[in-house]
Amino acid sequence: MREARTVVVKVGSSSLTTPEGVLDVARLTALADALAARRLAGSDVVLVSSGAIAAGIVPLGHTTRPNDLATQQAAASVGQGALIAAYTAAFGAHGLTVGQLLLTADDLIRRQNYGNARRAVGRLLRLGVVPVVNENDAVATDEIGFGDNDRLAALVAHLTRADALLLLTDVDGLYDGPPSEAGSVRIPLVRRQEDLAEVRLGGTGSKVGTGGMVTKVEAARIATGAGVTTLLTSADQIVDALTGRDAGTVFLPTGTRPASRMLWLAHASDPAGRLVVDDGAVRALRGRGASLLPAGIVRVEGSFDEGAPVEVVDRRGIGVARGLVAYGSDELPRLLGRSTTWIADVFGGEYAREIVHRDHLVLV
Known part of the structure; x- marks a missing residue:
C-alpha cells in the first residue's frame, strides 16, 4: 500500500x-x-x-x-x-x-x-x-x-x-x-x-x-x-x-x-440466461480448459441473442463458468446433445462451431 x-x-x-x-x-x-x-x-x-x-x-x-x-x-x-x-x-x-x-x-x-x-x-x-x-x-x-x-x-x-x-x-x-x-x-x-x-x-x-x-x-x-x-x-x-x-x-x-x-465477463456482466451442462462438460471446462460444445448441454434457460453473456451451471445449478454464447436461445434447443459433426451434416458447416469458445469463457 x-x-x-x-x-x-x-x-x-x-x-x-x-x-x-x-x-x-x-x-x-x-x-x-x-x-x-x-x-x-x-x-x-x-x-x-x-x-x-x-x-x-x-x-x-x-x-x-x-x-x-x-x-x-x-x-x-x-x-x-x-x-x-x-x-x-x-x-x-x-x-x-x-x-x-x-x-x-x-x-x-x-x-x-x-x-x-x-x-x-x-x-x-x-x-x-x-x-x-x-x-x-x-x-x-x-x-x-x-x-x-x-x-x-x-x-x-x-x-x-x-x-x-x-x-x-x-x-x-x-x-x-x-x-x-x-x-x-x-x-x-x-x-x-x-x-x-x-x-x-x-x-x-x-x-x-x-x-x-x-x-x-x-x-x-x-x-x-x-x-x-x-x-x-x-x-x-x-x-x-x-x-x-x-x-x-x-x-x-x-x-x-x-x-x-x-x-468484465466474470464479475461485471449480467448473464442473460443459463446453460445447464452435464458432468462431462464440467470436467472438460475445469480440467482441460475446453470450449463448451453442444453435446454437453442438457438444458437452456432464459431468452438471449447470439453474443450475449450467459452463465454455465451444472445439473445442481452450481456455477461453473460464464461466457459469450455463439447462438441465440431460439437456435440452441435443436443442437443440444449433438456432436459438431452431426450438426454440420444436418444444418451445414456454419453451425459446426462451439456454443461458447474457450477464448470467450471464464471459470467462476
Whole structure:
C-alpha cells in the first residue's frame, strides 16, 4: 500500500455523514487531505465515493434513508451536487482538481461502455485530475444498480490497473465474528479464500448505506483475484493505511491480472440466461480448459441473442463458468446433445462451431 503507484480508495456513506445522514464536511475534508498528500507525493489516486443519497436525506426533509427507489433517486440528485462541491473545495485547497464520473452497472456490463469508462478514467489521471467515481444513483434502477460501491471499487481497481485497493468503512478491519461481540479478534492478514472459512460475516451496513462486510469481502475477492492487494480498514485510519502501518485487514493477491474482458465477463456482466451442462462438460471446462460444445448441454434457460453473456451451471445449478454464447436461445434447443459433426451434416458447416469458445469463457 505504501509503494503503490496507483491506488483506488472506496469510502462508504457512513464514513462521510453523521448518524442522521447529514454530510459531515469535516470528515470528508480529512479524507481529502490524506488522499491529496498521496497524490502530491506522486501516486495516482482514484476515489470511489458513496454518500450522494445520504447527503440528500436531510435537504429533502427525511431523517433516515428512504426505502423506495424513486425517493432514493431524488435524494441522490440533490445530494450529488453537495457531495462533489465538498470534494472540489477540499481537494482545491491543495491545488488539485477533481473530476466526477457517475456510473451505473450497465456501464460495466456492456463491453463498449466498459472501454469508454476505462479511457475516461485514464485520461483524467494523465491530466493530473483526481477522479471521483460514484454509482449514478439518480438514474439507477433495481435491475442495473450496484446496490453498493464495493464491487464497483473492485472493478475500477482492475479498470485502472491499480496496484492497491483501499476499502474504508466504519470498522477497523475484518473480525472473526461481530466486532461488538466479546472475544471477536481482528484478522490482520488474509492469504487465501480458505482463511475465511471460519469467519462469521453479517450485517447490511449502516442506516445511510447499503453495503456491509459481506460486500466488502466479496470486493476483496474480486480485486485480489485480479492481482490487486486490498486493505480493509476504517476511514479514521486512512493515514496509517496509506503509509503502510499496521491497520485493518490486508488481503493478498490470489491470482494474476486477467484481461479486462475476462474480468468484465466474470464479475461485471449480467448473464442473460443459463446453460445447464452435464458432468462431462464440467470436467472438460475445469480440467482441460475446453470450449463448451453442444453435446454437453442438457438444458437452456432464459431468452438471449447470439453474443450475449450467459452463465454455465451444472445439473445442481452450481456455477461453473460464464461466457459469450455463439447462438441465440431460439437456435440452441435443436443442437443440444449433438456432436459438431452431426450438426454440420444436418444444418451445414456454419453451425459446426462451439456454443461458447474457450477464448470467450471464464471459470467462476
